[in-house]
Amino acid sequence: MKLRSRSWFEGVSLYSFVHRSWLKSEGFPHDLFEGKPVIGICNSWSELTNCNAHLRQVAEAVKRGVWEAGGFPLEFPTISLAETLLKPTAMLYRNLMAMDVEEMISGNPLDGVVLLCGCDKTTPAQLMGAASADLPAIMVPGGPMLSGRWKDQKIGSGTDVFRFWDLCRTGRMTEEEYVEIESCMSRSSGHCMVMGTASTMTSLAEVLGMTLPSCANIPAADSRSMTIAQESGRRAVDLVKEDLRPSQILTKDAFQNAIRACMSMGGSTNAVIHLCAIAGRLGIQLSLDEFDRISRETPLLVNVKPSGEYLMEDLFYAGGIPALMNEIRTSLHTDAITVTGRSIGENIAAAEIHNLDVIRPTSNPLNPEGGIAVLKGNLAPAGAVLKQTAATPELMVHSGPAVVFENREDLLSRIDSPDLDVTAESVLVLRNAGPKGAPGMPEWGQLPIPKKLLEQGVEDMVRLSDARMSGTSYGTVVLHVAPESAEGGPLAIVRDGDIVELNVPERRLQLQVSDEEIAVRLAEWKPPEPHYRSGYGKLFLDHVSQAPLGCDFDFLEGKRSEDDLPTRYARMGHS
Numbered sequence: 210m211k212l213r214s215r216s217w218f219e220g221v222s223l224y225s226f227v228h229r230s231w232l233k234s235e236g237f238p239h240d241l242f243e244g245k246p247v248i249g250i251c252n253s254w255s256e257l258t259n260c261n262a263h264l265r266q267v268a269e270a271v272k273r274g275v276w277e278a279g280g281f282p283l284e285f286p287t288i289s290l291a292e293t294l295l296k297p298t299a300m301l302y303r304n305l306m307a308m309d310v311e312e313m314i315s316g317n318p319l320d321g322v323v324l325l326c327g328c329d330k331t332t333p334a335q336l337m338g339a340a341s342a343d344l345p346a347i348m349v350p351g352g353p354m355l356s357g358r359w360k361d362q363k364i365g366s367g368t369d370v371f372r373f374w375d376l377c378r379t380g381r382m383t384e385e386e387y388v389e390i391e392s393c394m395s396r397s398s399g400h401c402m403v404m405g406t407a408s409t410m411t412s413l414a415e416v417l418g419m420t421l422p423s424c425a426n427i428p429a430a431d432s433r434s435m436t437i438a439q440e441s442g443r444r445a446v447d448l449v450k451e452d453l454r455p456s457q458i459l460t461k462d463a464f465q466n467a468i469r470a471c472m473s474m475g476g477s478t479n480a481v482i483h484l485c486a487i488a489g490r491l492g493i494q495l496s497l498d499e500f501d502r503i504s505r506e507t508p509l510l511v512n513v514k515p516s517g518e519y520l521m522e523d524l525f526y527a528g529g530i531p532a533l534m535n536e537i538r539t540s541l542h543t544d545a546i547t548v549t550g551r552s553i554g555e556n557i558a559a560a561e562i563h564n565l566d567v568i569r570p571t572s573n574p575l576n577p578e579g580g581i582a583v584l585k586g587n588l589a590p591a592g593a594v595l596k597q598t599a600a601t602p603e604l605m606v607h608s609g610p611a612v613v614f615e616n617r618e619d620l621l622s623r624i625d626s627p628d629l630d631v632t633a634e635s636v637l638v639l640r641n642a643g644p645k646g647a648p649g650m651p652e653w654g655q656l657p658i659p660k661k662l663l664e665q666g667v668e669d670m671v672r673l674s675d676a677r678m679s680g681t682s683y684g685t686v687v688l689h690v691a692p693e694s695a696e697g698g699p700l701a702i703v704r705d706g707d708i709v710e711l712n713v714p715e716r717r718l719q720l721q722v723s724d725e726e727i728a729v730r731l732a733e734w735k736p737p738e739p740h741y742r743s744g745y746g747k748l749f750l751d752h753v754s755q756a757p758l759g760c761d762f763d764f765l766e767g768k769r770s771e772d773d774l775p776t777r778y779a780r781m782g783h784s
Contacts (some may be wrong), residue, residue, distance in 0.1 A: 367681020472579020
C-alpha cells in the first residue's frame, strides 16, 4: 500500500526535510514518518458553536484509537457554524465550510480523516467536503444534549422554546418562568435533543454508512460517546489500509436509504436540501419527486418531537438508528456498504427495539406516510416542502386569503399589530427569504402567529415562504418555495387578498389567480437589489443553486476530474 502522505515525508530531499522537521518541532519522533498512515481529525469545535463545544475531548478519544491501530493522528480545525449564534444564518456559510473541509483534507499530508460534527450545518458541510476530497473518511457525531427538564415536564430544545414563547407573548407564562427554563433546557454539551436538523443529519450520516453503528444518537454526556470515538479512530486506520472511500459508500442506494429513514423518523425538512447537496458532490441527482414517492411509501415510526412525544435520549435507549433500520429493512438497500467494511444489512441484523412506543413497529405507525410532503403548483413550479407530521391535520386542505410580508423586517414590524388585517383563515406569506433573497435562506419559515390571533386561542395557521425552518419547529408551514421570489418565482407576485390553496393529500400549492394575470404581474416585477457586491457574499449570490438542487455552489457540484483529485497535491512541490 502506497500511502499518500509518503509524498510529503519519504526520502531525503529539501521538501521532505522541511515537512518532517517542522512537524518534529511539535515533539513527534522520526519513526512516525516511516510508513504510518496519517489520520487527520477534522474538528468543528468552537466555543461559538455550543453544540460542538465538547469536541476537543472527543478528539482526544479518537487520537487514542488512531495510535492503538498504528496510525499517526493530526488534529486540525475548520470553520464552525453555530445555528443559534451565526447571523444572518449558518446556511449562508455551509458551502464555505464544505470548501474549507475539502481543501484542508486535500492539501495536507493525510491518508484518511475522522470528521467531528454536531450542529446543524457542520454535518452536511463535512460530508460535502469529504465526498469531494474522496479520501477514506469516517464521521463521529458529538451527540444530542441530555433531555431538558422543567418541573415535571420533559422539554426539548427549539420545539418547546417556540411553545413557551407564545405562552409568554400572551401572558400565560411569566417572564420569570420563561427565563428559568433557559437553564432547564440545555443541561449538557451536545446538539438539540429533538429530531431537529442536527439530530436528523447525524442520524442520516449513520444511515448513509459514514459512522459506526449506533454512533449518531449517543448522548453527548454519555461515556459511550468517547468509547465509540476511540473505536472510530481505530477504524479510520483500517479504512486507509482497505482504501475504502466515501465515493464507494455514498451511492444512490445509500441516499435512497437515507431518504427512507428520514421519512420514517420525521426528520427535518432541511435534510432535503442537505442530502441533495451531498449527493450532488458525487454526481448523483436526487429529485423532489423521489423524496415524495418514498415518503408516501414509508410510515412514520419514530415518536420524537416535533412529530412525536419523546426526545433523542429516549430514541437511543430504545435501540437507536440500527433498530429503526432493522424495522424497515425490507424497504432498504441492505447490501449498501458502510465504513465498517460490511453492509447495512449485516450491521443492523441483531438490532432490536427496546421501547415500542418510541420506535413504533410498522404495524402500529404514528402516521401512514413519512414526515415530509413535496408540493407543486403554479405557486411552486419547482417544488416546496411541508413537514406534514408536525402540522395540524385540519389544515392539510385549506384555502384562504394571503397576508403578504415583503421581507423579514416587514414581518417583524407588523405581525403583532392590532391593526393587521388577518384572521385564522388567512395564509401568511413571506417572500425574499430564500437563498438569494434573504440572503442564505435563513430559518424564518415558521412565521409567528399574529398576537391578536394567539389571544383568540389560534395555535396554528397556514404559512408559506421561500425560507427554511428549524427542524425543531412545528406547524402547517410550507417551505423552500422554488424558484424563490428573488429569482422571479411566482411567490414574488402574490398580493394581499389573493386566495392560496393548500392540498397536501393531492400535493398541490396553488394561487387562485389566472395564468394571464400571473404573467402580467411577473412582467412588471423587478428583482431586488443584491445584498452583496463583493467578498464571499457576492460569490454566494453569483453561484448558489436553488433549494431543489441543494443550495450548493454550481462550481462544486459533480465528481472531481482526475486533475482535481487529492492526488494532485501529492504531485505538487514534492520531488
